[in-house]
Amino acid sequence: MKKVFSLANVLAVAWFAGSLVLLIAIWWVVSLVTAHEIPDPAATWTVFSEMLQDPFYDYGPNDKGIGIQLWGSIKRVGAGFLLGSLVAIPMGLLMGASPVGMRLLNPLVQILRPVSPLAWFPLGLLAFKAAEGATVFIIAITSLWPTLINTAFGVSSIPQDFKNVGKAFGFSRWKYVSKILIPYALPHMITGLRLSIGVAWMVIVAGEMLSGGIGIGFFVWDSWNGLSLEKILSAILIIGFVGLLLDKLFNGLQQLVTYDKK
Amino acid sequence: MQPKQFVDMPGAPVLGKNKRPVSIDVKDVTIAFPSRGKGVFTAVKNIDLSISKGEIVSIIGHSGCGKSTLMNAVSGMVKPTSGEVIVNGKRVTGPGPDRGIVFQNYSLLPWLTVYQNVYQAVDAVMPAKTAAEKRELVERNLTMVNLYQHRDKLPSQLSGGMKQRTAIARAFAINPSVLLLDEPFGALDALTKGSMHIELLKLWNLDHREKTIIMVTHDIEEAIFLSDRVVVMNDGPAATIREIVDIPLARPRNKKAIIHLPAYMAVHDRLLSLLTQSFSIEDEGVEYQE
Numbered sequence A: 001m002k003k004v005f006s007l008a009n010v011l012a013v014a015w016f017a018g019s020l021v022l023l024i025a026i027w028w029v030v031s032l033v034t035a036h037e038i039p040d041p042a043a044t045w046t047v048f049s050e051m052l053q054d055p056f057y058d059y060g061p062n063d064k065g066i067g068i069q070l071w072g073s074i075k076r077v078g079a080g081f082l083l084g085s086l087v088a089i090p091m092g093l094l095m096g097a098s099p100v101g102m103r104l105l106n107p108l109v110q111i112l113r114p115v116s117p118l119a120w121f122p123l124g125l126l127a128f129k130a131a132e133g134a135t136v137f138i139i140a141i142t143s144l145w146p147t148l149i150n151t152a153f154g155v156s157s158i159p160q161d162f163k164n165v166g167k168a169f170g171f172s173r174w175k176y177v178s179k180i181l182i183p184y185a186l187p188h189m190i191t192g193l194r195l196s197i198g199v200a201w202m203v204i205v206a207g208e209m210l211s212g213g214i215g216i217g218f219f220v221w222d223s224w225n226g227l228s229l230e231k232i233l234s235a236i237l238i239i240g241f242v243g244l245l246l247d248k249l250f251n252g253l254q255q256l257v258t259y260d261k262k
Numbered sequence B: 001m002q003p004k005q006f007v008d009m010p011g012a013p014v015l016g017k018n019k020r021p022v023s024i025d026v027k028d029v030t031i032a033f034p035s036r037g038k039g040v041f042t043a044v045k046n047i048d049l050s051i052s053k054g055e056i057v058s059i060i061g062h063s064g065c066g067k068s069t070l071m072n073a074v075s076g077m078v079k080p081t082s083g084e085v086i087v088n089g090k091r092v093t094g095p096g097p098d099r100g101i102v103f104q105n106y107s108l109l110p111w112l113t114v115y116q117n118v119y120q121a122v123d124a125v126m127p128a129k130t131a132a133e134k135r136e137l138v139e140r141n142l143t144m145v146n147l148y149q150h151r152d153k154l155p156s157q158l159s160g161g162m163k164q165r166t167a168i169a170r171a172f173a174i175n176p177s178v179l180l181l182d183e184p185f186g187a188l189d190a191l192t193k194g195s196m197h198i199e200l201l202k203l204w205n206l207d208h209r210e211k212t213i214i215m216v217t218h219d220i221e222e223a224i225f226l227s228d229r230v231v232v233m234n235d236g237p238a239a240t241i242r243e244i245v246d247i248p249l250a251r252p253r254n255k256k257a258i259i260h261l262p263a264y265m266a267v268h269d270r271l272l273s274l275l276t277q278s279f280s281i282e283d284e285g286v287e288y289q290e
Helices: A007-033 A043-052 A068-095 A097-111 A117-128 A131-156 A160-168 A172-209 A214-226 A229-257 B067-075 B114-125 B132-144 B162-175 B188-206 B219-228 B262-282
Strands: B022-035 B041-051 B057-059 B082-087 B099-102 B178-182 B214-215 B227-234 B243-247
Touching: A007 A214, A007 B188, A068 A097, A068 A131, A068 A172, A097 A131, A117 A131, A117 A172, A160 A172, A160 B099, A172 A214, A172 A229, A172 B114, A172 B178, A172 B214, A214 A229, B022 B067, B022 B214, B041 B067, B041 B099, B041 B214, B041 B243, B057 B067, B057 B219, B057 B243, B067 B082, B067 B214, B082 B178, B082 B243, B099 B214, B114 B132, B132 B162, B132 B188, B132 B219, B162 B188, B214 B219, B219 B262, B227 B262, B243 B262
Parallel strands: B057 B214, B057 B227, B099 B178, B178 B214
Antiparallel strands: B022 B041, B022 B082, B227 B243
16 A cells, blocks of 8 residues: 655645645736736635535526536536547447558548637537537547547557567457457557546636526636626635546546556 | 477477478568668568577668668567568468567557556457456466466566566467577566576477467677577568578576587677677777686
């Protein structure tokens, strides 16, 4: 068992606390310079803690607690990310494994990848006839690229040595896939998924601003209309922390599948 | 009654010119690769080599002389451009389970444990065996190379010698009639190397010296200690066989004792001069001390 209070852990916490202090200091300065047009951290904290008093209240369609908003966004991101991955992983495997697939699909990927999520939104609306479906659609289509590219790279970069082992010992196709291809490509795949979930989480705010309904993105827009900058800043902090948590989650997954543990 | 095996076994291929059946027949093999910009690169040319069952043959030569290429033609990893390789009476068209390969850099799968690395090879080659039989086979081979207690470790947790032993156990476990070793001990320190030589010969003896072994090496002493014959290659490109040197030393050989034998010294001198002749062309001005 590792010690929880090891020097390294204590230091990590200390650095994290230090960077939070830095953030608050800069924030305060900005607030002073703008003559409190941007609310200072203390004022924001007051609103933030109020929001956390009852995060799951529900006073009708346009007035719901931050917890409900956040959960709505997480569900949407989860659905979009899952759909995107379901397309990205098989397509990445195909591109990585076959040169024909790579040549055929790579230009397509290069053209579609830089397209802004907002550009996809009308197409989503057209296809799903609903804002909800369109939001999930834009998350899926913008978050699938990192997974696709990393999976394809992972599969296409399998060292000749490992392929030779499969050849020399007459591995069946299935054994080659399950014992060589997947284990080698998995860390690359997880890296792709980690980048993808980051993209998905970034897209959600823009998506929800367009789609409305329940969600953290809509909450930000709604707070702007209500001119509560404290709420906007609180939401930004929440978005940041949830993004960090998602990243940590996939980082943990990455650690789990690295095979070169010392 | 059968005579006691493997100590001065009758018919043991001491000189490599025995009455045993031919195991590997390399017939007029030329291997060329398409090379970028320059058309075709010929690695080896017109190679003829016949190896009897149970023989240990080393291929020695300078880097890039095509010795690995020649061995890959036997393993089936590389197709000859012309000529053919016959192993156990069958023409080689690709890799097969009758030939076990120990790769230069071990090539263990880093995500599998020692046990699994061997098991997956056994499972691929012998799908008809029951799970218990396969397990027994893997465990027996790991025990032979003294790795049984390390069977659950990953390759990254092993020393170079242990990785090499795993690779050897993997090659032996599928019970091939031919064993192909590509610079198997090149990356090991001198002490580990020495004990690995003994390990290899032990395994060969345990199997009643039935397995034919081809080994690619840079190391003259290693080649002499292990082999019945040493094939010296010319420098590439289009390398040919310069000479095949018989090693007239009876088995079992004692590493310390044989180096004082006149026969050993003669063979050593011969090999060295065969190899240094071509040294001096490339590396003029460098003095080699012996």
